[in-house]
Amino acid sequence: MKIVVSFKVVPDDQDIQVSGDGSLDFSKAHKIVSTYDLNAMEAAAQLAAANEGSSVVGVTVGDKKIDDSKLKKNVLARGVDELFMTADDACADMDAHATAAALAELVAKVGDYDLILCGDGSADNYAQQVDVQLAAKLGLPVVNGATKIEAGDGFVTVERTLEDVVETVEVPLPAVVSVTPDVALPRIPGMKDILAAGKKPMNVVAAEGTFANAIKVVDCKAPEQADRKLEIIDASEDGAIEKFAAAIKAAL
């Protein structure tokens, strides 16, 4: 079976700086694959390994900077066989509707496929909406919350872990399935994987269409820190435990 895995490239949140006015500065942030999308890649690789003759294609859309050689190799070192990427500033800062439109345009270049996997949610917006919007755009069925996927004949059996129940469902193919982080633990690529990754096909294209956002961002700043008392005591000090206990009682 041919499995497409969709992922997002985001700034590494460890490198985000907060400026004096509270605005967020991403200029020093490395571009990385959004954390939970690594689990989706691993799920794709494991599903491919369990079904002989399968292949995995990675797809992503974003601004020009996502066309990063280290990042592309990292993806292709994780059991992904081929990469399709729209790296174009027309695809910067898109909402779910725009992202789905851009992904649909890119997926059309991949050719036939059986399954599109998405991660649980992106590190930046965590909207959990691109899976659904992409499926709607492509006219495919979609389920989210997948913790197990097994291939059947013309369908996949998916175990979905929801808030109160675990559902087992059959989804006719082709389909879009988004997975939870628990579905599979991402591998740590070895040197051999990374070297081999450099030889795999990487298709980087420009956007053909334009993708308008339906959500307008008014403002995005670091939250104001709650004023905390910051009274820190060492447990070895005399009466420290009693003082701490008294503070808890007073706060109840």
Add this chain to the structure above:
Amino acid sequence: MKALVLAERSDAIAELCAGARTVADEVVLVAFGDTQVPEAVADKVAHIALPEGAVVDDAADTVIAAFDAEKADVVFVEPTKHMKVVAGKLAAHLGASVITDVIAFEGDVATNMFFGGVGMKKQKAAGVAIYTVGAGVFAEAQASGANAVEELAWVAPAKAVKLVSSKAIEKSGVDLFKADVVVAAGRGFAAKEDLKMADELCEKLGAGLGCSRPLTEGVDWLPTEVYIGVSGLMLSPKVYIAAGISGQMQHMVGCNRATTLFAINKDKNAPIFKQCDFGLVGDINTVLPALTAAL
């Protein structure tokens, strides 16, 4: 102004209908399957009976038909996985994007978190606004309405998902949203048995026990449903006691709205000591039993 509410659990139905009432003079609730609808929450309850073997998600086409008939201006949605699919399909139909996990509204400007709380994003919908809204945002609002029931005709999806089975998840019984006091255990606990110390502290305080990510991912010391932080629970209890938690941003966004925040950690340089009201530097193995005894 007309609001549509999409929700599948009674608590969320009541709260979102109440929230919808604050902006809309007409509130229409869409109820799915055998959901218990609280009394007097909406002007109209548009009920969708689920055919045998259908998943709730596949009610999306029926919801779209209902939306087009009702011509609502705004949609409030419970952030469950089923509802996120339904809302997403409705948004795709309208050329819109859902504004997800809103934590505050100022008129038509909705705030949600960016990078799990590193930033707060204020945004507006260009067309019809569809929001998913978590528990607590509309806690103060009052629902009302005659609950006039209308049965909606099922609109079958083009490619249906088949429900094979549905099994209830056994819950720990603790609803941390309702707990005034929450104790959270983190990586500082070296073994599952050590959680007994946290249990004893909880018992003394009548607290609920939650945890940071390392205790639910990879190991199963505690159920995933009590994980606090990014993509888990976002709590605002009166008292929050973080034990053996370093204070990474990913965890802190889940608890930084607590009224009073207590921290216990053996590393005096742990980031949590810059974000708490009262900090105790010490090893949980000795401090927790002593604290439980002192309370």
